[in-house]
Amino acid sequence: QKEVEQNSGPLSVPEGAIASLNCTYSDRGSQSFFWYRQYSGKSPELIMFIYSNGDKEDGRFTAQLNKASQYVSLLIRDSQPSDSATYLCAVRYSGGGADGLTFGKGTHLIIQP
């Protein structure tokens, strides 16, 4: 069973603080991991992808991957009200079965001014 688990939230963070979003996945052989942001009524928008263990930074965003523990996280530094959205974790599973990304149900993030 391909599963991607996220805490649905809402996660409330003060403006300027660090928001930490977490995701776990069930297939140890997974190779590709993605974070998407989705505003209400809009389509998912790619924020970052990560393929290797460790951290990957892009501006205020840092993705962290730990394949041994099967989790991937997204840190948002200096959180802004415009970061308020639902964040979707996606995993490309290895092995047989349908290809394409498997998505978590998303974490609703609220940045409080």
Next chain:
Amino acid sequence: NAGVTQTPKFQVLKTGQSMTLQCAQDMNHNSMYWYRQDPGMGLRLIYYSASEGTTDKGEVPNGYNVSRLNKREFSLRLESAAPSQTSVYFCASSVKTNTEAFFGQGTRLTVV
């Protein structure tokens, strides 16, 4: 740059009616996907096309058919719409199946 374009944006169907959702991408991507998004269920893969000329079932294919018309276009057909198919449908594309996917703006479909 248009990216991934879906038509229509909104549609209301009566139970039993058929329709085709259209999707086109201008990024020269090889792989294309159809997802549906329902409250509390997240995004679920309906069908995908890893490359031109191939299509495969995803997680929830029942009640749908697809056509990869050419490298740019991937359509989703509902032959006999049911209220359970009320959802938001997203088309996406990627260079390959293991690379990042880019989404269209979505089609909000209501079946009454």
